Amino acid sequence: QVQLVQSGAEVKKPGASVKVSCKASGYTFTSYYMHWVRQAPGQGLEWMGIINPSGGSTSYAQKFQGRVTMTRDTSTSTVYMELSSLRSEDTAVYYCALDGMDVWGQGTTVTVSS
């Protein structure tokens, strides 16, 4: 079955970077785009961006332009989301979601604290 498995929780200091992975299985990896979505504690869902695993092209939300980088490794069917210059407001659960958003990863908690 289609499955997305994300990397484990992270604790980072302000100013650092974090790289979250999302390993896909159960389908042809390069056939479907992948979204990244985050949710701060007690807040709503926030769309961060999307990557085409086939060619690697990306589209990012304006809010994260210059701070987010989404990449993929076709040899391991894994997509990555790296967020730099972290601040406390980036504390959130980060999700990857398949193209139609009918399959989601389990979420990765990123905590930014000094």
Added chain:
Amino acid sequence: SYELTQPSSVSVSPGQTARITCSGDVLAKKYARWFQQKPGQAPVLVIYKDSERPSGIPERFSGSSSGTTVTLTISGAQVEDEADYYCYSAADNNEGVFGGGTKLTVL
């Protein structure tokens, strides 16, 4: 960028019909999706392409669209439908956006 606007909360009694709206200019041209999210869980897609229901989603969930507004309707809402609901859409450049979310209370 663009916005999608939802009411912050909707409340119904069990068995009643719950309607949650989502408004935004992009909805006149682009499809919407609806997600249900319960505490501590990842979102679940309940409606796509404005009114299509994924397999496994109960028939009481339906969606409709009119102009710049889409509506999620839960006919005969049940206690287990109590959750946060989010609409989503994307522009031509693939830039997506979620509505602010609606807390549905069924009691």
